[in-house]
Amino acid sequence: MSIRTNLSEEQIIQFSFLSEGQKIRIYSETLEVLQYTGINVHHPHARYLLSENGCPRKGERIYIPSQLVKWALSRVPPITTIHSWDGSNRLRIENGRTYFGPGPTCPNFIDPKTGEKRKYKREDASVVARVCDALPEIGFTMSLGSINDVTDGLEEIYEFADMMQNTTKPVTAWCFTKEHCRDIHNIAAAIAGGEDKFKHRPNYIFYNEPISPLTCDFNALDKLIYCAENQIPQIFAPANTGGATVPATHASHLVITLAESLTGVVLSQLVKPGSCIIIGGTQSILDMRRMTFSYGAPELNILGAGLSEIAEYLGLPVFSAAGCSDSKALDSQAALEANMSINSAMLSGANLVHDVGFLNSGMTGSLPLLVMANEIISMSRYITQGISITEETLAEEVINEIGPGGDYKDHEHTKKMSRTFWQSRLMKGKPEEQESARSKPLNERVSEQTRSIIDNHPGPRDKISNVVREQINSILDSAEKKRKNNSP
Numbered sequence: 157m158s159i160r161t162n163l164s165e166e167q168i169i170q171f172s173f174l175s176e177g178q179k180i181r182i183y184s185e186t187l188e189v190l191q192y193t194g195i196n197v198h199h200p201h202a203r204y205l206l207s208e209n210g211c212p213r214k215g216e217r218i219y220i221p222s223q224l225v226k227w228a229l230s231r232v233p234p235i236t237t238i239h240s241w242d243g244s245n246r247l248r249i250e251n252g253r254t255y256f257g258p259g260p261t262c263p264n265f266i267d268p269k270t271g272e273k274r275k276y277k278r279e280d281a282s283v284v285a286r287v288c289d290a291l292p293e294i295g296f297t298m299s300l301g302s303i304n305d306v307t308d309g310l311e312e313i314y315e316f317a318d319m320m321q322n323t324t325k326p327v328t329a330w331c332f333t334k335e336h337c338r339d340i341h342n343i344a345a346a347i348a349g350g351e352d353k354f355k356h357r358p359n360y361i362f363y364n365e366p367i368s369p370l371t372c373d374f375n376a377l378d379k380l381i382y383c384a385e386n387q388i389p390q391i392f393a394p395a396n397t398g399g400a401t402v403p404a405t406h407a408s409h410l411v412i413t414l415a416e417s418l419t420g421v422v423l424s425q426l427v428k429p430g431s432c433i434i435i436g437g438t439q440s441i442l443d444m445r446r447m448t449f450s451y452g453a454p455e456l457n458i459l460g461a462g463l464s465e466i467a468e469y470l471g472l473p474v475f476s477a478a479g480c481s482d483s484k485a486l487d488s489q490a491a492l493e494a495n496m497s498i499n500s501a502m503l504s505g506a507n508l509v510h511d512v513g514f515l516n517s518g519m520t521g522s523l524p525l526l527v528m529a530n531e532i533i534s535m536s537r538y539i540t541q542g543i544s545i546t547e548e549t550l551a552e553e554v555i556n557e558i559g560p561g562g563d564y565k566d567h568e569h570t571k572k573m574s575r576t577f578w579q580s581r582l583m584k585g586k587p588e589e590q591e592s593a594r595s596k597p598l599n600e601r602v603s604e605q606t607r608s609i610i611d612n613h614p615g616p617r618d619k620i621s622n623v624v625r626e627q628i629n630s631i632l633d634s635a636e637k638k639r640k641n642n643s644p
Contacts, residue, residue: 187222199377228425236432239357240324255295259511262521276301285322286615293533300521346627368401384427392420393437436475452482452493461504479512479529
C-alpha cells in the first residue's frame, strides 16, 4: 500500500496470503452458510430482530439472507477512535494502523518478582496495567489473567476497575453477563466524567464472542445488544480451533469464523446502525498430540493473516492474536513463537492484536514475555515503515559533495538521519556496557527490565479524583451486595 505526495511516496508494508478471487470465494461461501445452513440464536429479542428484517426461522435456527449482510456491512463505520480517559493518547481503529495488547483470563501468572508460577491475584491487574502504561508499543490493556482472590463471579468487574485506574491506555473489557457489562460501563462512564462525555470520547472496548460452531448464546447476544444500544465499541470474535470446533482445513475455518462474526455485525447494525463492531478473534488449530489449542503453531499466523485480509476486503476492523507461545517458560521457544506471530500480525495489517504475553497455550500470563514482545513489536513496526523516498533521503547533494572514496560518518546529514535508525530498548549504553549486558541470558535481562518498570512507573492513579474513586467503589459495593443476595 502506498500514498503518493508531491515529493515522496510513503508506504505501509503488508503481505498478502489471499488473492482477490480467494477473498471473494470465502465471502461468497460464508453468505451461503448464513443463508442456507443458518445460525442457532439463543436470544428471543435477537431472533425477533432478525425475523422482522427478513430472516427465515425454524425454532432457534435463523437463516440470514445475503442482502441483509451486505446492508449491515455498509453501516459499520470505517474509523472508530478509542480515547484515553485523560486525553493523553488514543487508538484510531482504521485500515493501516496496528495496535498490540495483552489478553485476558489466564488462570495462572508468572510472579514478576520471584519468577514462580502461581494463581492470578487482584493486585496483579493493577501491576499489568501499569506495565502496559509504561511500554510504548503496547496500545491497549487487558489483564493477562483472571482474578482468583475476589468474590466468585465478580472477577471481571474488579479487574476492569483496577486496570482503568492504573493506565491511561484504553482497556479492553469482558464479562459473562449483561448485568456485569452494565457495571463495567458505569465505571468507564464515571472515569470519563459522565455518560455524555463517554459517548463523545469512549475510553474502552468490550470483548464478546459467540460459541462455535455457528451458535450465538443468550449472554453473548445480550451483551452485544447492550453495547450497541449504549454506543460502546465492541469486539464480536469467535476463538475457533481447527479440527475441533471448526473443520481442519483453513479455508473452511475462515468461512465459519466469518459467518459467526458477521452474525454479530448484522445484529449490531439492526440495533443501532453505525455501531462500532470489530470481528476476528484467536484462530489456530488443535494440537492433536496434546489435545490443546496451539498458540505457537504457524497456523495461528496463517489464519490470523487470512482473516485480517478478508476483514479489510469487507471494510471491517479486525481483532487478532500474536506475541504468545505454547512454551511454559520465557525461553528460546517463547521468543521464536512470539516473534513469528508478531511479525505476521503486523505485516497482515490486523488492527487490534491481543494475547501478547500468553504462555503455556493461554494458561499462563507472563509480564516478561509482554516486555520482550514490546521490543519485537518495535522492530516489526520499523520494518513495516519501509524505505522513505524523498529528496532528503535520496541525498543527491551529499553524495556529490562526498564523492568517490569519501567518508560519511561525520557529515551533518549522517548525524541527522542516523537518529532515525532503530534503537533497542533492552540493550542501551556504551559498547563495554552492552557487552556486559549481553553476557546475561535474554530472559534474565527481560525480567530485570520488567521489575524496573514495576518499581519505577507509578501509573496515573493519582490523577483519579476522590469523587471518581468513590463512584467506582460504590459500583463494586453494589455488585457485591447483588451477588450476596443472589447466592444460594
